[in-house]
Amino acid sequence: MSQSLRVAFAGTPDFAAASLAALLESRHEVVSVHTQPDRGAGRGRKLTPSPVKALALEHELPVHQPTTLKDAAARQALVDCNADVLVVVAYGLILPQAVLDIPRLGCLNVHASLLPRWRGAAPIQRAIEAGDTRSGVTIMQMDAGLDTGDMLLVRDTPITATTTSGELHDRLAALGGKSIVEALDALSDTGLAATPQPAEGVTYATKLSKAEAELDFTRPAAELAARVRAFNPWPVTWTRLADDTLRLWLAELDTESDTAAAPGTLLESAPDALRIACGPDGTQVLRITRAQLPGGKPLAVRDLLNARGERFAPGQLLGQETTS
Missing domain, CATH: 3.10.25.10 (Formyl transferase, C-terminal domain)
Structure with missing residues (x-):
């Protein structure tokens, strides 16, 4: 019989909101949401919630917005929600080992590249800039390194001679949502085999300027x-x-x-x-x-x-x- 997992979610931008939306439509239960503090936007710099926070509030989910997860008080919300797994998508805060150890199934990350290629901050843009012909999403079991964890599921998509970063972003956001639900379904039913990332082919996607x-x-x-x-x-x-x-x-x-x-x-x-x-x-x-x-x-x-x-x-x- 298919089981439902209790899922805590950590993410901030539109890309992450696509995964949260997919999880809300799945058989799994989202029990807590972590996102970045509200930021100023527009000419008046009015404080504006992140896309993830806005979606979470629509669904009346508890929202937490710590500025760091390095102290025990900030981590307590994750402990209290008793989640089976923490899903992390473009969150923007470093997760210390103490956080990675909280959920019984660990922390899963939706990363917008075919790891180990394009670890880091701007994998979508750097893949197009480098002339790559394929991109994708990797569902990764997080560890303390920078996008170095074992791979649980990989799904790819083509990059053509006309693909822009905006187009690829939207395609990968949807693919990421579909893939994280697929991964959680398998994890709760039969388990997922973890594959270490190969040592060869590692590249880093530095932040755009x-x-x-x-x-x-x-x-x-x-x-x-x-x-x-x-x-x-x-x-x-x-x-x-x-x-x-x-x-x-x-x-x-x-x-x-x-x-x-x-x-x-x-x-x-x-x-x-x-x-x-x-x-x-x-x-x-x-x-x-x-x-x-x-x-x-x-x-x-x-x-x-x-x-x-x-x-x-x-x-x-x-x-x-x-x-x-």
Whole structure:
């Protein structure tokens, strides 16, 4: 007979809320929710609950928001809820060994990569930036290391030449919710075999920074196209267009280019794309298909050229401010 587990949940952003929603629809009982303290949002910096907290309150679940789990008082809520397992998804706080030892079945993590590739903070974006053709989620038995625990279940999904981080995020969030329920079902019925992560193939997904978002057109076109997709929807790649910042939302490699120009040169624009010379010798071409001027919305380049075509005269060099 199928058994129901008592589940404590720890998570904060939208990605985590997808797993909590899946658990609430499962046969298992969510008995407690931990999430980050409310943060200021918007122009007024009004304190706003995390997506996980908002969902938990909708379902009248007890919510705990400690700033740390390093002291015994903060851990007491986990002890008191008597959970069989703690599910952790993008929580944002370090779990000390004393927390990992509380649930009788330990702590399970939903990680957005095919471990051991892309341990760390930004696995979705770094996978796209690196040109990976597959991503996925790994359900992991947590230990004290950084995403080093044994793997319990792995589910994968393709990354195509047009996949953005926003698209992959949403797909993996849904896959993560489905996978954690599958893992808990198996854990409560027949158990799950734990597979140690291989020593080979370990990479680390460092946190994104705005400083990385400015494009260097001396880099290969394929690398730049991947970065544009990886940094969509945040922090969004950009370059200088005369005295303005041009934000670049979608791009692809132009495989039929036979031009040579200084890297960053805006070539004659196609009806639906800005063609930019790039690579060390300027012989490669990056096609920008969605972009944004200051004060405007992101637009398909066809619409941008129709509205502001005078700003995109061929021959100008992107990435440099004009001098008076």
